Amino acid sequence: MNKAAELTISLVVYKPLLEQLSETLQSLALSLSHVSISYHVFIIDNTPENELSAVNQEFLAGFFNPSTFTYIRQKTNIGFGKAHNYTLGLNSKFHLVLNPDLTMSKDALEKSIEYLSKNTNCGLLTPHVTWSDGKVQRLCKKYPSVFILLLRGFAPQSIKRFFKSKLNDYEMVNEIDNHSVYINPPMVSGCFMFFRTDIWNKCAGFDERYFLYFEDFDLSIRVKKFCDIAYVPQVSIIHHGGFAARKGIKHILLFFKSMILFFNIHHWNWFK
Structure with missing residues (x-):
């Protein structure tokens, strides 16, 4: 694939909520x-x-000049990572993997480009993120244990409060703030992954064995074989999604399937 652009962006949708997707596309266009x-x-x-x-060429033309976007309709749901991998082999300088359920600040892309342009050792940037209610969402994380993933994703609040210090340690609460750049967190979640495109290509994108969930953790671990990862809080977004447990049994089963695959590929950690 050869699109003559310095910045490429991939966004995968599946039965999207039109209002939420419209907000994402409006913020992206801005x-x-x-x-x-x-x-x-x-x-x-x-x-x-x-x-x-709800998505088609006419809908997308309301946000972008037709010459600046490509719409690909899959025959079936091929999975999150595999769909993003459609953009492998691009000759752009930068590539953004973007979720369809977020709102970015108007200068998010400008600051991402500026940071990677000045810091050539960095190949992947992750931003400062808040939930819709303003609470901080922690994208930077330590290598997980089975216990911490189940606790964080499925335990009631009363249990989570009891293990608050353990959860805070996993989410690096006392190590990462909203104003200081942090280099090489162990892993990052992937609602906004701003790559140097050559790194995206070197890693061969997402591991397509993951249908959904954990493909971002896996990729961020592999990225560090080639370059630094930087948490840059000057890049700011609001994320409206997340929480597999709230999405029904199908998502819970996908979560567990991907979790097992992740630990089999890397290494099992049960409690720490």
Whole structure:
């Protein structure tokens, strides 16, 4: 694939909520208007072709010039990582893996480009993120244990409060703040992964054995074989998604399947 753009962006949707997706695309378009380099947006729609999708060329043309985006409709839901991997082999300078359920600040892309341009040892940038209610979402994390993942994802609040110090340690609460750059956190979650494109290509994107969940943890571990990862709080977004347990039994089963795969590929850690 050869799109003549310095910044490429991939965004995967599956039966999207139109209002939420519109907010994401509006913030993306606004942030793109503040960059001085050429760009191309790839929207990969995993909604099965026998089901209605709210997304189409006409809808997307309401946000972007038709020459600056490509819409790909998959026949079936091929998985989050595999869909993003459609953009492997690009010749751009920077590549952003973006979730369809967030709102970025108008200068998020400008500051991401600026940071990677000045810090050539860094190949992946992760931003400062808050939930819709303003609470901080911790994208930087230590290597997980089975216990901490189950505690964080499925335990009631009363149990979580009892293990608050353990959860805080996992989410690096006392090590990462909202104003200081942090180099090489052990892992990062992936609602906004701003790559130097050559690193994205060297890593061969996401491991397609993960259908959903944990592909971002896996990729961030592999990225550090080639370059630094930087948490840059000057890049700011609001994330509206997350929490597999709130999405029903199908997502819970996908979470467990990917968790087992992750530990089998890397190493099992039961409690620490």
